[in-house]
Amino acid sequence: MHLLAEAGGAAPSLHNSQPWRFRPTPDLLGLEVHADLDRAVPVADPDGRALHISIGAAVFNLRVAAAHLGREAAVRLLPAGADAQPRAVLDLSAPARSAQPFGADLYPAIAGRHSSRQPFTNRDVPEALVADLITAARDEGVMLTLLEEHGVRRVLTLTSEAEARIAADVSREAETRRWLRLEPSYDGIPLAALGSHDRDAHVPMRGFAGHPPRHTTPAERFEALPQLATLTTHLDTPADWLHTGQAMERVWLLATARGLRASVLHQAVEIPDTRWRLRDPAEGPGHVQLVLRLGYGPPGAVSPRRTVEDILDEANG
């Protein structure tokens, strides 16, 4: 259980809030994944969209770690449960069916994946890798689209607009800033992970340090045209958010395993009208759940995690 919880806890989450708890099922043959609502981010995420995406990412890591331990994880998603109910249950009673465990190539990337908020080079993501990322998301029921230039410009404009609106909103701004950590911690964003800011202000990285920033990050030139991918679902229910989280993590682990870096640009998703305008009308109906920035560059700094003792409950059956 320790290795599983460690893998689940390594997942990405909004502001590194880590809004999860893991608990062995009463029969001790599986693991429940609970939301830790004390760790919600209520102003930026009033509906729990990002919370479910983060929990979905943890579920994906658990599936890969279970396979690494030779177990076949049968996952039941329970997004509509009451607060005390798990959001997902993994039945781990069956041994893995194939000699090549699910996600074997992804397991080492669980610990090696970090948000890279540094400038990327102008090297394109190879088409074959883009195709693999699309397949990875599709296998989780989510559509990944690598945006063309006009789409990138539209999403950057919306992200800048959302970032400015967050900066102008006292409660949103204060909430974001509360997750910046100046001292060693077990959650939140350490200064070392902030990366740089774009000298030319065309890649709107999130202003964790306030507006104007209380702690300056180095000004550097970012890639000329960022490579942005959106994750889109047909519907917009908590189940779709859990699927998005699993797709995000599957894509991010695959990217990491292939030497590609990523970070999230989430600001436009957090405001209903900018979220709505993220959809590309030409692509047909769908709900954009996440914007990923992909590219080649530094791996990103390690952000801390809560200890396994803090996230793994005792069995209660």
Ligand SMILES: Cc1cc2nc3c(=O)[nH]c(=O)nc-3n(C[C@H](O)[C@H](O)[C@H](O)COP(=O)(O)O)c2cc1C
């Ligand atoms: C739903 C969601 C939204 C996020 N939004 C942002 C964002 O807007 N800006 C950013 O730099 N990172 C964002 N992140 C990345 C988290 O800050 C990051 O995963 C967390 O700090 C842990 O760090 P790690 O990814 O390096 O493990 C987001 C992650 C998730 C899951």
